[in-house]
Amino acid sequence: MSIGVNVEHDFRNFRLAAEFNIPEPGITALFGPSGSGKTTLVNMIAGLVRPDRGHIQINDHVLFEHSRGINVPVRERRVGCVFQDNRLFPHKSVRDNLFYGARRNPRKLPQDEQQAIIALLDIADLMDRRPNLLSGGEKQRVALGRALLSNPDVLLLDEPLSALDHARKQEILPYLEWLRDHRKIPILYVTHAIDEVARLADHMVVIDQGKTLATGSVFEMLGRTDLAPLSGRFDAGTVLPARIVSRDPKAEVSFLECGEQRLVVPYLGRPKTDQVRLHVRARDVMIARTPPRDISANNIIPVTITKISDEPGDTIDVTMCFGQDADATLLAETSGRPKIHARITKWSGSRLKLQPHQKVFAVIKSVTVNGQLRDR
């Protein structure tokens, strides 16, 4: 499963020149500010906009190749689209909307898979309703179901949550996580919300003003301070993959493992060995030179400073990798050992005399697990 895009297009006052490859399934976030060309790129993959030059490919299926004059018609591209404005057919029932694509597709999903999708999206009870009687969240679930039931090769989600309020977003996110974890379909997820990226995406393509700035795994990309102006200073931080290893409902805590590091978070109502995502904001991380005792924070991680970078204003960004062994900084670069960021004041930095390769302790004040804030 892979998506390869390399396109150029000149609009009247905007030039799009984007290139990225996504080699694996999972969710790839196409991230960038409004007006950066994200939707245009998705429309090009869907075939709704024709690029001036370039190449678009999904798996072995060439959808567009300017030099060879290939431009596969939209309806033969096998892309499932969910648009920001749901685009359900207003004159058709939910059932007819859901099966609109499936009825036109010679390569249908087996009946039991269709039923599984409908059951998991919780839309079986809405079948006979018209779209205008659905809530915003229900509409997007039906739109998601309609795209999935058409059995596409790739799912293109163009800001599917941006028209929803916070509560409705929380309602949809678990379905998207389920899609990511249980269906072998590459998903391109357009968004300008970094919290959605942190929670859902495996890969990330950052675009700005029509150009791809960076491509890579989410864990690596969200730690890059050079992209912070785009991802938003307020939320800058680290996303870490972790596993639930044990839990203690009585003490109301769950124990997680991130790399070789144990972490404690308030009780998560999830089974053991479940994968979760931690989002640690840089402003929620303190640095201590000696292991602090008698402190309320539960997670104090021995780390080694890999980099200190100046930030505009009165703060510095300190990058640290887990562990205090001699080759910790090297391992962080080569074996993908987890890194964590702290944003502290310049004054603190000079007071503690922080410098690269120094062994310190990262004190984590709060962790967000799968988009839900878990304090201390």
Added chain:
Amino acid sequence: MISLTPAEIEALLLSLRISGVAVACALPFAIIVATALALGRFPGRFILDAIVHLPLILPPVVMGYLLLIAMGTRAPLGAWLYETFDLRFVFSWTGAALASAIVSFPFQVRAIRLSLENVNHGLYQAAETLGAGPIDRFFSLTLPLALPGIIAGAITAFAASLGEFGAIITFVSNIPGETRTLPLAIYTAIQTPGGELAAARLAALSIGLAFTGLLLSELALRRIRKRAAS
């Protein structure tokens, strides 16, 4: 209850038949033209738009005159239609229907076009990504979504052709039982000495017909809206 005279019934039924046939025959063309104007991007779109709207601006008498020239049995088009399809328009009710259809055509096209232009273009894109081709999209989206406009257009056009006078009298004359519709019957009654009462009765009939038409169209639109909302 005041009973209608045979001549009045004849004029009424003729009016209804001519208008009904005119609207029904023009409808498919109106849908095609409205779709082309609303969704199509092709050279000559402006000219097509102008031609469709011509009957709205042109005096009906001119329309009747043009039809007479084009459709007369000795005119090339009229002769060809007569010889090939045995279709004769001059001095026949079919001619009255043709004149009504052309004069009321813009009403149908405008209403259908308006409802088509209100459809979110994104719906067509969504259908396309789901595998629907152009003809498929026309029948699964365009037609059902334009239905309120189609019905509204048909009712307006029907009402407009009930009142058509100039084009009919110029093209197919005023023949009792063949082309004498309600407006022509009223005109005849006024021209006849002592025909004031007959004219008034026919006028009242026309007013009653107009009200019934309005009522029916309102009911039809309400049902459509209700259906769309359920």
